Amino acid sequence: MAKNSLKSPVFGVIVVLLSISSIVSSVGILRDIIRDGETLVSESGIFVLGFFDPSKNGSSTGITRYLGLWHNFSSYSIVWVANRENPVTHSFGALQLREDGDLIISQNQSIDSDRIVWSSNSSNSAVVNPTVKLLDSGNLIITSNNGTEDGGTIIWQSFDYPTDTLLPGMKLGFNKQSSFQRYLTAWKTPNDPSPGMYVARMDNINELHEVYTSLDKKKFIRYGSWNGFWFVGFPEMKVTYDYTFTFVDNQTEAFYRFNMTASDSYGRFTVFPNNTIYTMVKRKTTPTWLYYERNSDTCDRYAYCGPNSICNPLNAKSCECFTGFRPKSSLSWEQMEYSNGCERKEVLNCANNEGFLQLIDVKTPDTTNSTVDKKLSMNECKDLCVKNCSCTAYGPVYLETIAPRGCIMWYGDLIDTVLYNSGDGEQLYLRLPNSEILKNSSKNNKKIITIVSVVVVGMILISLFIVVIIIKKKKQKQRDYPELETMSSPYQDVRRWKDDIPLFDFLTISSSTNNFSSDYIVGKGGFGDVYKGTMKDGREIAVKRLSKNSRNGLDDFMNEVVLIAKLQHRNLLQMLGCCMERNERILVYEFMKNKSLDKFIFGENRYLLDWPKRVEIIIGIGRGILYLHQDSRLRIIHRDLKPSNVLLDNLMDPKISDFGTARLFVAEQLQENTGRIIGTIGYMSPEYANGGIFSIKSDVFSFGVLLLEIISGKKSRIYYEPDVYLLEMIWTLYKEGKSLIVLDECLSNSCSIPQVLRFIQIGLLCVQEKAIDRPTMSDVLFMLGNENLHLKEAKRPAFCSDSSGVGHSHLWFTNNTMSLTMLDGR
Structure with missing residues (x-):
């Protein structure tokens, strides 16, 4: 993984093209040699070639140096490494082009065979006037110039030897005649470019050429074969707007590649050491890369x-x-x-x-x-x-x-x-x-008969319900939705949810959103699209419509309706009603003009929230969770607390939303185990992410992550210098007595230093690795509100490495909804 910043000479200064005795030309053509500390830049200044140090502190230690490629505007994200298996062991490495067309990396700028750490193996006696050039595509090429005006014949190119990243125009596949393979291999660790165990490749077993990833040489995820539009195991490809995909299968070769749809955007596809794959986009108008993680589940x-x-x-x-x-x-x-x-x-x-x-x-x-x-x-x-x-x-x-x-x-x-x-x-x-x-x-026929029966019964029940509303005298004699009869015992008390929540008719909802116009969409999620609607009386509503293609079915819809129907708290999003007509599954909520919390704690808008307001938001979220765990008539575990699921009203007060994955506990129940792990990486507790066990302490963990994100303005699932996630970075600073370093700089003039330090310690108490060590939400709120209370010392957080570099609670799952994440590179 990449860092936010690096301090080595290659990364810490503005990368420019250095001319050393006319050895390097101004248009990026290499005649003879570049030394460590010098760089080669493509003609339009898009890509840079140079030596770098991937060590944790980012300094030039002179111990491990690699030749790599990176975008000129993004020096922390290396897209290609030449000598990833054999680094230069001091800062005197050099890149040299021999007369026979062989490109080599040597120690001490020597061409002695025992000092060569890497070679392109492109030597050929027929080569004439070989030249190296870095193209604006990121392709480093060696050409043999026979006096032609077209630049000569390419005898070697880096695009044939991808490392962990696929750039636009690169191929993932193989040559059928020579069996030459082009595949991606993740770095061994975020600060070690040597080949790791996670690989993405295309097989050549039969004519279908399936694409898959492997972990330690065993298949991990199979994306399958090309069906003419996408890989059978990757249907999300059809809704990707930034890329165009190409699959070629002819007599000579079979490969997959992509290109960008807009000229003002850059893209890359990278396999990471934590066994995940991201597609990334950066537009010229945005400061950072957008990271799209593929939808993935068990x-x-x-x-x-x-x-x-x-x-x-x-x-x-x-x-x-x-x-x-x-x-x-x-x-x-x-x-x-x-x-x-x-x-x-x-x-x-x-x-x-x-x-x-x-x-x-x-x-x-x-x-x-x-x-x-x-x-x-x-x-x-x-x-x-x-x-x-x-x-x-x-x-x-x-x-x-x-x-x-x-x-x-x-x-x-x-x-x-x-x-x-x-x-x-x-x-x-x-x-x-x-x-x-x-x-x-026979089973299907029985199902059809059952479905028809349910529909008929449902129509009768709806008619009865309308009659009850009209006369307003009788109680409903039959329940409207027989699905609730099959729910487990904790739900028995809430079967009569329709007595407490209005039903909207479909035409009213459709009219309020201009027939579900795309112009009215204000959000997207695993459930479906969220629309802004305006009722005839001028009231604004949020309309959450279950997508026909959503993996979240009736169960999740009913789960959200059942759980939130009885909940009334100022820090929970209020449900106004639902609609179940015409095979539609629609939830109607109060509309939050300020949208979600993540819009205000990450990025440029974070300056709009000063420290006192952030304290109010933290305490408000805590009160909402405490109500779910303890003060409501039902004990509810949310299971997906994160900034995007906290909405802000006109006064910037927080409202917890999205109860589709929440679970109801009976009064005596302490925990539960599930085989279907649903949530978002970075906010899931280790016992839930790794073993499916969840409890009120799972929500406490998520709250702790959220608290630390609000204080720091940093996202939990991003690598920060020195190549650690947010929890580990804060834990390290806490042990060194430097916790204040993590404070978002925009809060320095409005915060109380003792309160900030106290909140950071409370956050670390919430994210401790063992659930038994974490406080309850009532304890958390008590600690947040009592400045003179002596706090316990926090123990090691989850997903944090010890001094030997061995991680705890390794995470093998990814969230099962498509996520859009802002990361800062490897």
């Missing part, structure tokens, strides 16, 4: 459910056996250990009593054990599979507007299949005995 983990099963992110237990299959180990399945997968209930005999069950909207299985014919139709594909007794399933290669085409036939076990619930998946035809297909059809 089901993205390769073969999480084992063979012959399907992973469903909306299922509480995630994994289900295919129809006609059963768990190989019932005991393991019950314990949510799915690696053994499933086996057939009835063995196939390749007879006429077999058929195919269609699965829709799925990420199709790993194609390692498959054959491909891209020219066949689906009917021809089916006929082939029927004739081949070893064929266990078939499906299309390409999605087309008229009909899918191409043929993939799978053999043996089916691995890494995921149900998307979004409409962006593929079709899979599973070979089964007809008896199993009939059973499945």
